[in-house]
Every structure is written in C-alpha cells, then in structure tokens.
Amino acid sequence: MGKVAAIIGGGVIGGGWAARFALMGWKVQVFDPDPEAERKMSEVMANAERALPMLYEAPLPNRGDIQFCTTIQAAVSGASYIQESVPERLDLKKKVYADLQNHCAHDAVLASSTSGFKPSELQDGAARPEQIVVAHPFNPVYLLPLAELVPGAETSPQVIEKASKILKEIGMFPLHVRAEIDAHIADRFLEAVWREALWLVKDGIATTEEIDDAIRYGFGLRWAQMGLFETYRVAGGEAGMKHFMAQFGPALKWPWTKLMDVPEFNDDLVDLIAGQSESQSGHMSIRELERLRDDNLVAMMRALKGQNAAAGKLILDHDATLRAPLGEEVPLVTVRRLVPVDWTDVNGHMNEGRYGQIFSDASEELMCHVGADRDYIAAGNSYFTAETNIKYIMETHAAEDVFVETRVAQGEGKKLRLLHEMKRTRDRELLATCDQFLLHVSLETRRSCPPLPDVLKAVEALAVKHAVSEQGA
Structure with missing residues (x-):
C-alpha cells in the first residue's frame, strides 16, 4: 500500500500538512465534514506545488x-501517521480522538496540531493515551519546517521516535519539547509579542504597519537565521553573552513592556486594528499575500541553504536524501527541478547566469556518474570547463518544471565535450542548449592531464554509447 497519512481537519493547517505529505510521496486520506474542504485544500495544494519544490535542487x-x-x-484505514487539525475545542478533540482510536491501527502515530492544549489534556480519558502526541506546526506547513513535538506523561517513547522519524522524512524539524507547558515554546514568544503589539496600537504609539516594519526590517531578519540567544551573544561583542547580560539585564526591571497585562479586547480595539490592517494590505487578496509570503520564504531559505545555515542546512541535508543516481538512458537526464523564484530577473525570466548554473549542475551530475566525484577531486583530479556556448531559445519562468538531457559528444584522453538540452517537463519544449568543452586537470600542477583509468573508461563508454544513439536518431 505504501506510506499513508491521515489528515483529520482540512483547513489551512490540515491542508498544509496534506500538501507536505503528498509532495513527499505519501498517500493522503483526508476527513473534513466541511463541504468546501476539497476546494479549500486544492488552493493550498496549488500554492504548495509551486513553492516547496523550489527549495530543492533534487x-x-x-x-x-x-x-x-x-x-x-475510511480516512485512517492503513494510516501509519494521523494528524488531527480540528478547531481548538477540547471537547471536540476528545470526541474525534475517541472515534480515531476506535478505527486506527494501534501502532499509528496520533498527532495533534494544537497550539494551546497540552498532550495530557488530549490523553485524558483516551482508550490508548500512549498513542497521542502533539506535533504543532507553523503556517505554511508545506514550507516552514518546525514542528513542536510534545509528549504527554503517558506518551510512548516509541511513538515519539516514530513521529520524529516520519517528520524528518518529509523535511520537517521536530523540536522535542521535553516537558509539556501551555502553548508549548514558540507560541509563548508570539503571545508575548502579540500582547505588546496590542498595547502599542491601542495607545497610539504605532500602527499595525509600523509594528510589522519594525520586525521585518530589523530583528526579524536576525531571528530568521540566528534565533534569540545567538543574536544576543553576538550583541555582547567579543566579551560574549555574559557582557550582554551585564549590560542589559538591569533593563528587565524597567517598565518597558506590559507583558503581564492586556488591553481590553473590545469592539473598538478590534475595529482599530482591523482598519489599520486593511489600509496596510487590503489592496491584495489573501491568495496574493500567500503567494508573496511563499516566494519570500523560498528566497530567504534558499539564501540560508547557500550558507549551509539554520533552516537552509535542514533543506540541504534533506535535498541529499532525495537525489537518485543517474540511470542508463540515452541521453542522460542529469537535472530535474523547478525553477526557484530567486533565479529570475526583473522581467520574470530565469536570468542568464542561472542557465550557466543549471548546465553546470548537469555536468557535475555526469561527473559523479563516471566517478569524478568529490572523492576524486579531493584526491587531486578534476574536469575544468574551458568553453561554453549557451543558446537561449524560449523564456523560462519561476516555478516551471524543467529537466536537462545530456550527451557525451566527445570523450577521449583529457578532452570531454558535453551537449546539454534544457526542456520544459509538461510539453518537452526546448528552452535552451549548451555546448560545453572540458579538460581534465591535475589539481596539483593545475595543468591538463589524462583522467585516471576508471574515469576515462567510463567517459569513453558513454561517448560510444551516445554516438551510436545519435546515429540511430
């Protein structure tokens, strides 16, 4: 049957879970009594199909x-992982859990997306409390990798281990919260910031847009890649965290914030905030805002990926697990990928430098295929590109699914010539070509030299195979 996940509740969060599981190859079975659930989820899925593959090279x-x-x-039939994302009402969740445990496998993970309830509250009165755990995600679930994995007092260690393994398999970061607490970890920070923001708006100190500007142009950028404590460690300079604490610790006694208080949540406050929010971004639809959010998240996480840092490192490591070795087809399909949003220019087209990158990626895949891999390079040997001729035939846009076919046109001695064709997946339309000439080089002398015998043999075999195929065509 393969891997099956059950999603109970198909709203924004449930839809995000369904999209991530499905795009990572799982069969997804959804239950939601809302007659609009399928339409709503299809819109979430459309955003996810566009955005998530852009994070990966594989x-x-x-x-x-x-x-x-x-x-x-029916939804839980055959499911090894069940994610509950119904509305935040404890009585409703308990009723759903009773129904789930009447029908699901006893060894299935039964996880809740709850942001407010502790797992012990969900376990109370359950037939098999050891099966229940909290896996609290962040929106959009199909892009943001964090899932707070919170066990209750009766949660089985095997359930935690299984849930963690599955979440990692679909590219998420399971943060094991060691002790249950109201609102877990991350939402406690968000609640504190939210309370202070309400006061700033109510007291006329700042508008909703000004508060958002303070975050997105300031500390939000630091938090995205360093978190809180690492940011403050750097702020302490060479003396580090102790110096920072000595400098700013006394400020904790100053009346800067109203974290233990909240303004009266009345209609006037709601209207004030809603009106400012409408002025701030009411010119865009929710779908347009989601698209903008997704594109920004992809670009930021890909930048972190290029630095092998934070969420980018997680994606980089997961990317490696998705790569498959090249097959024996002729021509070789050396690249399959979606064009990421950060590869495009002001015209919305893939920029010239990225064509060079995608063809370079294709040649690297072929190098690995013939044995000229990282170990080969570490031993002092490599192929260097001497000349390329790229032809741009059709426009290529962000989120287009493309592939590269590569032929070995020449493979003799220290010479290697590759012919690449980049095509659009949906209709095989030719988008660009590259004629690439490479020379084998000793990294010790930095001069051309013959490849080692095994690599030369593999290159020559591909040249013969591809020449025969070309003649047959």
Whole structure:
C-alpha cells in the first residue's frame, strides 16, 4: 500500500500538512465534514506545488494521491501517521480522538496540531493515551519546517521516535519539547509579542504597519537565521553573552513592556486594528499575500541553504536524501527541478547566469556518474570547463518544471565535450542548449592531464554509447 497519512481537519493547517505529505510521496486520506474542504485544500495544494519544490535542487518524490473520505474510519484505514487539525475545542478533540482510536491501527502515530492544549489534556480519558502526541506546526506547513513535538506523561517513547522519524522524512524539524507547558515554546514568544503589539496600537504609539516594519526590517531578519540567544551573544561583542547580560539585564526591571497585562479586547480595539490592517494590505487578496509570503520564504531559505545555515542546512541535508543516481538512458537526464523564484530577473525570466548554473549542475551530475566525484577531486583530479556556448531559445519562468538531457559528444584522453538540452517537463519544449568543452586537470600542477583509468573508461563508454544513439536518431 505504501506510506499513508491521515489528515483529520482540512483547513489551512490540515491542508498544509496534506500538501507536505503528498509532495513527499505519501498517500493522503483526508476527513473534513466541511463541504468546501476539497476546494479549500486544492488552493493550498496549488500554492504548495509551486513553492516547496523550489527549495530543492533534487526532484521531489512522485506526488502521492490525496483522497477525501466521508468517514474517519475510511480516512485512517492503513494510516501509519494521523494528524488531527480540528478547531481548538477540547471537547471536540476528545470526541474525534475517541472515534480515531476506535478505527486506527494501534501502532499509528496520533498527532495533534494544537497550539494551546497540552498532550495530557488530549490523553485524558483516551482508550490508548500512549498513542497521542502533539506535533504543532507553523503556517505554511508545506514550507516552514518546525514542528513542536510534545509528549504527554503517558506518551510512548516509541511513538515519539516514530513521529520524529516520519517528520524528518518529509523535511520537517521536530523540536522535542521535553516537558509539556501551555502553548508549548514558540507560541509563548508570539503571545508575548502579540500582547505588546496590542498595547502599542491601542495607545497610539504605532500602527499595525509600523509594528510589522519594525520586525521585518530589523530583528526579524536576525531571528530568521540566528534565533534569540545567538543574536544576543553576538550583541555582547567579543566579551560574549555574559557582557550582554551585564549590560542589559538591569533593563528587565524597567517598565518597558506590559507583558503581564492586556488591553481590553473590545469592539473598538478590534475595529482599530482591523482598519489599520486593511489600509496596510487590503489592496491584495489573501491568495496574493500567500503567494508573496511563499516566494519570500523560498528566497530567504534558499539564501540560508547557500550558507549551509539554520533552516537552509535542514533543506540541504534533506535535498541529499532525495537525489537518485543517474540511470542508463540515452541521453542522460542529469537535472530535474523547478525553477526557484530567486533565479529570475526583473522581467520574470530565469536570468542568464542561472542557465550557466543549471548546465553546470548537469555536468557535475555526469561527473559523479563516471566517478569524478568529490572523492576524486579531493584526491587531486578534476574536469575544468574551458568553453561554453549557451543558446537561449524560449523564456523560462519561476516555478516551471524543467529537466536537462545530456550527451557525451566527445570523450577521449583529457578532452570531454558535453551537449546539454534544457526542456520544459509538461510539453518537452526546448528552452535552451549548451555546448560545453572540458579538460581534465591535475589539481596539483593545475595543468591538463589524462583522467585516471576508471574515469576515462567510463567517459569513453558513454561517448560510444551516445554516438551510436545519435546515429540511430
């Protein structure tokens, strides 16, 4: 049957879970009594299909099917992982858990997306409390990797281990919260910031847009890649965290914030904030805001990926698990990927330098295929590009699914010539070509030299195979 995940509740969060599981190759079975659930989820899925693959250089697994079920029993049939994302009402969640445990496998992970309830509250009165755990995600679930994994007093260690393994497999970062606490970890920070923001608006100190500007142009950028404590460690200079604490610790006694208080949550405050929010971004639809959010997140996380840092390192490591060795087809398909948003220019087209990169990626895949891999380079040997001739035939846009076919046109001695064709996946339209000439080089002398015998043999074999195929065509 393959890997099956059940999603109970198909709103924004449930839809995000369904999209991430499906795009990572899982079959997804959804239960949600809302007659609009399938439409809503299809819109979330469309955003996810566009954005998530842009984070990766390797192609994602074949998309799993999403099946909408009319009963909980059908949704959990064969599921090894169940994610509950129903509204935040404890009585409703307990009723759903009772139904789930009547029908699901006893060794399935039964996880909740709850941001407010502790797992012990969900376990209270359950038939199998050891099966229940909190896996609290962040929106959009298909892009943001954090899931707070919170066990209750009765949660089985095996359930935590299984949940963690599955979450890592779909590219998420399971943060094991060691002791249950109201609102877990991350939302406690968000609640504190939210309370202070309400006061700043109510007291006329700042508008909603000014508060958002303070975050997105300031500390938000630091938090995205360093978190809180590492940011403050750097702020302490060469003396480090102790110096920072000595300098700013006394400020904790100053009346800067109202964290233990909250303004009266009345209609006037709601109207004030809603009106400012409408002025701030009401010119864009929710779908347009989601698209902008996703594009920004992809670009930022890809930048972190290039530095092998924070969320980017997680994606880089996960990317490596998705790579498959080249096959024996002729021509070789050396690249399959979506064009990421940060590869485009002001015209919305893939810029010239990225064509060079995608063809370079293709040649590197072929190098690994013939044995000229990282170990080969570390031993002092490599191929250097001496000349390229790229032709731009059709426009290529962000989120287009493309692939590169590569032929070895010449492979003799220290000479290697590769012919690349980049094509659009949906219709095989030719988008660009590259004629690439490489020379084998000794990294010790920095001069050309013959490849080592095994690599030369593999290159020569491909040249013969591809020449025969070309003649046959």
